[in-house]
Amino acid sequence: MDLLGALESLRRPLDRDLFPLAVGDAGAERRALRELTGQLDDYLLPRLRAIDAPLLAVVGGSTGAGKSTLVNSLVGADVTEPGVLRPTTLVPTLVVSPADRTWFMGQNVLPGLSRATGSGPGALRVITSDTLGEGLALLDAPDIDSVVTANRELAAQLLAAADLWLFVTTAARYADEVPWSFLRSARERSTALAVVLDRVPPDAVEPVSRDLTRLLAENGLEGTRLFTVPEAPLPDEKARLPASYVGPISSWLAELAADAAERSRVVRQTLSGALDSLSTRVPALAAAVDRQQAAFDGLRSIVSGAYAGGMADFDAGMRDGSLLRGEVLARWQDFIGTGDLMRSLESRVGWIRDRVVGFFTGKVPEAQLRDALESGVESLIRGAADGAAERALEGWSAAPGGPGLLERLGAVEAARLGRASPDLAKRAEVAVRGWQEFVLDLVREEGGERRTAARVASFGVNGAGLLLMLAVFASTGGLTGIEVGIAGGTSVLSQKLLEAVFGDQAVRTLTIRARDDLRERVRTLLDEEAARFTAILETAEPPKGTSAALREAARQIHRHRATLPATTGLPAQEPGERRGTGTREMPVPEPPTRAEGDDPDASTAELPVLGEGRRSRGRGDAGPEEAS
Known part of the structure; x- marks a missing residue:
C-alpha cells in the first residue's frame, strides 16, 4: 500500500452517516465527517492522483469584500457577477486558461459540482481566459459569512479544495471574527495563503495595513503575503478596478503560473499540511465513532434486558x-x-x-x-x-x-x-x-x-x-x-x-x-x-470495526507520509522534513504602481510560513456554523 492507497482506504468507511445518534456533540462530529470526506474527495485524492495538475487558487472572503470585482479586474473581463443584493455568488465561477480547460471540465477537482449547466445549486461555471497563464486557475467562491447556509458550506468546501487561498477582506471588516476563524484554520493546515486588503481609503492604507499585519502575526500568520487595494470610485458595481490597483496581484499570479517549481512548492506546502492534519482529525473521528458504538451497545442492552424480563415473566406465569x-x-x-x-x-x-x-x-x-x-x-x-x-x-x-x-x-x-x-x-x-x-x-x-x-x-x-x-x-x-x-x-x-x-x-x-x-x-x-x-x-448503526478501520488508515497514512511524490522542480520529501517552515522569497516583480501608503516591502513579501496542522475543522476548514 502506498500513500494514495492509504488515503483511499481512509475514504471507504466514510460513505455513510457515522453519527446517527445524538450523543456528545454529534452535530460537530457530523460536520467533521462531512469536512474530512469533502477534503479527501475535493483535494487530497485528486491532488495525489495528479501531483503536477494545475494550481487551484480560491478567492474567498466575507460578504461585500469585493471578491468578484477583484477576479474580474485580475482577468480583465466580466467573468463573474458582482451585485448589490446579498447573497451574491450563488454559483462559483472557475476561471482557467484555455490550455487547462479540459482538466477542470473533468471530475478531477470538485467532482461533486456539475459542469454541465454552470447554473443553479451544485453547479460550477468554468470560464476560459487568455489572461491567466497555463498551470493556474482562479475560483470565485461564495461568501464565507453568507446568510444562506448552503453558500457558507460551499465556500468552506471550495477553500478546503484549494492549493492556495487568495483571501479578501476590507478595511472596514478585517478584524471580524468569521474571517479569522478561516485564517486560523489555514495556519493549522499549513495552507498556502495570501491576503488582499480591499477598499482601503488612501489616508488609511498605512495604519490599516500595519494593524492587519499585527493581527496576522498574533494569529501565527507572520510573513503572510499581504496585498493592499486602495478604495476606488467605481461608476457601478460591475466596474473593474484600475489596472494599477491590482497590478501587484496580477504580476504575482503571472509569475506563479510561469514558475513550475514555485507552483510545486505551493502544492507541497498545502498538501503536506492537509496530510499532517489527518493525524489528529482521523483519531478524533474514530473516538467519536466509538462513542456512537457505545451508545448503540447501550440501546441494544436495554432491548436485551427488556426481553429477558419478558421471558422471566413467562416463566413466572408457567409456575x-x-x-x-x-x-x-x-x-x-x-x-x-x-x-x-x-x-x-x-x-x-x-x-x-x-x-x-x-x-x-x-x-x-x-x-x-x-x-x-x-x-x-x-x-x-x-x-x-x-x-x-x-x-x-x-x-x-x-x-x-x-x-x-x-x-x-x-x-x-x-x-x-x-x-x-x-x-x-x-x-x-x-x-x-x-x-x-x-x-x-x-x-x-x-x-x-x-x-x-x-x-x-x-x-x-x-x-x-x-x-x-x-x-x-x-x-x-x-x-x-x-x-x-x-x-x-x-x-x-x-x-x-x-x-x-x-x-x-x-x-x-x-x-x-x-x-x-x-x-x-x-x-x-x-x-x-x-x-x-x-x-x-x-x-x-455504523458497520462494526469502523473506528478500527479509521485508526488503521491513519497509521498507514503516517507510515507512508514520507513517500509524498515529488512535484515538478522538487525532490521527494525526506522523512521528518517539513516544508514551509522557513522563509522563502516569492519571485514577484515590482508592481507597475503602488498606492500611497502601501507597504514598501509588499512586492517581495514571502508566501506564508504556516504551522503544522493540529485540529479538525474539515470540509471548509473553518466550520460554516461559526459564520452563522
Missing part, C-alpha cells in the same frame, strides 16, 4: 398456577368436585383414572380443554411481549441517543413499538399448537414402551398428552383462597395420573422436556419481537 384459572379450571370443575377427588386420590388412583378416562371420552370434550389451555398460554405470551416492549421503549426514551432515534421514527411508529406486534397473536397460536403436537409426540414415544403401552392406551394419547401439558403448570404460587384448592387439585391430579401411567422418573423427564420445548418456542417469539428494536439499530 404460578395462573394458567389453571379461567376456562381450564372450569372444565375440570364441571366434571368433578375437587374436594371429594382429593380425599380419595391416594387410595383410589385406579378409580380416578377410570373417571378421567370418561372425562376425556365424553363428559367434557377433550378439544375444549385443549383449546382453553392453548388460549391461556397465548395470553401469557402476549402479556410477556407487551411488557417487554413497554420496558424497551421506556429504556430507549431515557438512554443516550434513544430519544433522537425514536423521534426519527415518528410518534405513531414509536407508540407501536411499545406494544407487541400485531401479528404476534397468530404466531403465538402457531407456536402453542406446535408445542401441543410436540407433547403428543412425547406421549407416543413413551407409550411405545411395552410397560406403558396399555396404560397410555387406557387414557388415549390425547388424554395423556393433556395431562402432561397440565403438569407443566403444576405450581400454585400466586393463587388465593378457594383457587388454591381447585387449581392445586387439578395439577396434583394430573401429576398423580401421569405417575400412574408412566412412573415417577418418566413423568419428571417428560415434564422437563415439555416445559423446555415451550420455553424455546416462546423465546423464539420474543426474539422476533426484540428484532423490531434491533432492526432499527442495525439500519442506523
Whole structure:
C-alpha cells in the first residue's frame, strides 16, 4: 500500500452517516465527517492522483469584500457577477486558461459540482481566459459569512479544495471574527495563503495595513503575503478596478503560473499540511465513532434486558398456577368436585383414572380443554411481549441517543413499538399448537414402551398428552383462597395420573422436556419481537470495526507520509522534513504602481510560513456554523 492507497482506504468507511445518534456533540462530529470526506474527495485524492495538475487558487472572503470585482479586474473581463443584493455568488465561477480547460471540465477537482449547466445549486461555471497563464486557475467562491447556509458550506468546501487561498477582506471588516476563524484554520493546515486588503481609503492604507499585519502575526500568520487595494470610485458595481490597483496581484499570479517549481512548492506546502492534519482529525473521528458504538451497545442492552424480563415473566406465569384459572379450571370443575377427588386420590388412583378416562371420552370434550389451555398460554405470551416492549421503549426514551432515534421514527411508529406486534397473536397460536403436537409426540414415544403401552392406551394419547401439558403448570404460587384448592387439585391430579401411567422418573423427564420445548418456542417469539428494536439499530448503526478501520488508515497514512511524490522542480520529501517552515522569497516583480501608503516591502513579501496542522475543522476548514 502506498500513500494514495492509504488515503483511499481512509475514504471507504466514510460513505455513510457515522453519527446517527445524538450523543456528545454529534452535530460537530457530523460536520467533521462531512469536512474530512469533502477534503479527501475535493483535494487530497485528486491532488495525489495528479501531483503536477494545475494550481487551484480560491478567492474567498466575507460578504461585500469585493471578491468578484477583484477576479474580474485580475482577468480583465466580466467573468463573474458582482451585485448589490446579498447573497451574491450563488454559483462559483472557475476561471482557467484555455490550455487547462479540459482538466477542470473533468471530475478531477470538485467532482461533486456539475459542469454541465454552470447554473443553479451544485453547479460550477468554468470560464476560459487568455489572461491567466497555463498551470493556474482562479475560483470565485461564495461568501464565507453568507446568510444562506448552503453558500457558507460551499465556500468552506471550495477553500478546503484549494492549493492556495487568495483571501479578501476590507478595511472596514478585517478584524471580524468569521474571517479569522478561516485564517486560523489555514495556519493549522499549513495552507498556502495570501491576503488582499480591499477598499482601503488612501489616508488609511498605512495604519490599516500595519494593524492587519499585527493581527496576522498574533494569529501565527507572520510573513503572510499581504496585498493592499486602495478604495476606488467605481461608476457601478460591475466596474473593474484600475489596472494599477491590482497590478501587484496580477504580476504575482503571472509569475506563479510561469514558475513550475514555485507552483510545486505551493502544492507541497498545502498538501503536506492537509496530510499532517489527518493525524489528529482521523483519531478524533474514530473516538467519536466509538462513542456512537457505545451508545448503540447501550440501546441494544436495554432491548436485551427488556426481553429477558419478558421471558422471566413467562416463566413466572408457567409456575404460578395462573394458567389453571379461567376456562381450564372450569372444565375440570364441571366434571368433578375437587374436594371429594382429593380425599380419595391416594387410595383410589385406579378409580380416578377410570373417571378421567370418561372425562376425556365424553363428559367434557377433550378439544375444549385443549383449546382453553392453548388460549391461556397465548395470553401469557402476549402479556410477556407487551411488557417487554413497554420496558424497551421506556429504556430507549431515557438512554443516550434513544430519544433522537425514536423521534426519527415518528410518534405513531414509536407508540407501536411499545406494544407487541400485531401479528404476534397468530404466531403465538402457531407456536402453542406446535408445542401441543410436540407433547403428543412425547406421549407416543413413551407409550411405545411395552410397560406403558396399555396404560397410555387406557387414557388415549390425547388424554395423556393433556395431562402432561397440565403438569407443566403444576405450581400454585400466586393463587388465593378457594383457587388454591381447585387449581392445586387439578395439577396434583394430573401429576398423580401421569405417575400412574408412566412412573415417577418418566413423568419428571417428560415434564422437563415439555416445559423446555415451550420455553424455546416462546423465546423464539420474543426474539422476533426484540428484532423490531434491533432492526432499527442495525439500519442506523455504523458497520462494526469502523473506528478500527479509521485508526488503521491513519497509521498507514503516517507510515507512508514520507513517500509524498515529488512535484515538478522538487525532490521527494525526506522523512521528518517539513516544508514551509522557513522563509522563502516569492519571485514577484515590482508592481507597475503602488498606492500611497502601501507597504514598501509588499512586492517581495514571502508566501506564508504556516504551522503544522493540529485540529479538525474539515470540509471548509473553518466550520460554516461559526459564520452563522
